[in-house]
Amino acid sequence: MLVICEDCAKKYSIDEQRIKAPKVKFKCRACNHIIIVEKPKKSKDTPSEDLSTSLLVAEQGTAEHKIKEKGEQRRAKRTSLPPPADPSPSVRAALRHSAAAAGKGMPFFVYLLAIMLVGLLSISTIFVHFYLKTIPDVLQHQLELRSQALTESLKGTIASPLSRKDYLTVNQEVKRISKLSGVAYVAVRNKQGVVLAGFFGNLNRFDNHFAQKNKEKGFQTDFLTKNTITPGTEEAGVKLRVGGLSVYDQVMALPAPGGELHVGLYVDELEKHFLKALFSPLTLALLLLFVLSAYILFVLLDKLITEPMRSLTNVANRISLGELDLAIMAAGPREIRELGAALERMRHSIKVAMERLSR
Structure with missing residues (x-):
């Protein structure tokens, strides 16, 4: 048999x-x-x-x-997957949702780039706010200190010549102070408002009409009347627009025989000096270092997170197509390694279940 x-x-x-x-x-x-x-x-x-x-x-x-x-x-049953059964409505809905979600959404590096841009924008906003709220007060304080120092120094120098009516010495001292850096003009007026001595630091810096008028008619006093000493005070300071330029005018009362001493400082020149110090080569180097550090951090985060996630996605897709013997070896941060270990346990469970069904 x-x-x-x-x-x-x-x-x-x-x-x-x-x-x-x-x-x-x-x-x-x-x-x-x-x-x-x-x-x-x-x-x-x-x-x-x-x-x-x-x-x-x-x-x-x-x-x-x-x-x-x-x-x-x-x-053949032992070496291949069994034919799939008709999925239930809930499974079909989940498959449709998975297919619709695949490929949608923004990549991770876009979110990372957005976070970095928001950080840079926040830092820039803080810097601009600091500049607008703090720098003008600092400049104003510096203008006041320098103008007061110049007026006090000049007042002490010309007090004695004025009392002796030595106007030559007064003119020499006023002209000397007017040549200092950042000084727009210096003027000495008596009680009647007559200019005893008046000089511009550099008349060519002002607009042509204003410069030509001063050359033809002498030192103009119209803008000096915009800053006067109020009763009970000895000095006053205010920003003026003189010949197309922004000038800080400091006025101080003179002793006997009386009168006023005006010292004008260029506002824009002090701002230029401050901006030059603020955006110095050291500041620009630090800014470049910050941008470079942000770029390096962006590349490292993209490499540590995006690449392991892409690898896990590729392995999961291959397993879903029937490669149940494909082991999952996750790399990267702890959370991604834990995700890879969970997928590996799921793969092993599916493989064991399929082997049981094939018997």
């Missing part, structure tokens, strides 16, 4: 005379498959030997072909 294993198609020759029970079980030596053999029943009608032989050969060939096909099918 010929018996063929259904799994591996290995053939066994069994003596029918040794089969005592109606059914006999034994294990295949090649694949350990359990083979059940039924004892053949004797037929009452015994056909001729040739016919029975031919039928037996035909039946054995057909049975052997079927058993081989079954064995190949079983082996």
Whole structure:
């Protein structure tokens, strides 16, 4: 009697005379498959030997072909995934949502770049706010201190010549102070408002009309009347617009025989000096270092987070297509490694479940 294993198609020759029970079980030596053999029943009608032989050969060939096909099918089931069943409505909805969500949304580096830009914008806003709120007060204070120092110094120098009516000495001192850096003009007026001495530091810096008028008619006093000493005070300071330039005018009362001393300082010149100090090469170097550090931080974060996430996404896609033997080795920060370990456990569980279903 010929018996063929259904799994591996290995053939066994069994003596029918040794089969005592109606059914006999034994294990295949090649694949350990359990083979059940039924004892053949004797037929009452015994056909001729040739016919029975031919039928037996035909039946054995057909049975052997079927058993081989079954064995190949079983082996194919073990090495491939089973055909997917029709998904439930909830599963189909989840698949549609996953397909719709794939490829949407902004990449991580866009969010990272937006965060860095917001940080730079915030720092710039703070800097501008500091400049607008603090720098004008600092400049104003510096103008007041310098103008007061100049007027006090000049007042002490010309007090004695004025009392002696030595106007030559007064003019020499006024002219000397007018040549100092940042000084727009210096003027000395008596009680009647007549200019005893008046000089511009650099008349060419003012607009042409104002400069030409002063050259033709002498030192003009119209703008001096915009800053006067109020009763009970000894000095006053105010910003004026003189000949197209912004000037801080400091006025101080003179002792006997009386009068006023005016000293004007260029406002824009002090602002230029301050901006030059503020945006010095050292400041620009620090700003460049900050931008370079931000760029390096951007590249490092993109490399530490984006690349491991892309790798995990690629592996997850391959596993979803049936590569269940593909191990997941995550790298990067702790959170991404934990995500990779969770995906690896899920892959192992799916693989075990598929092996059980294929048996």
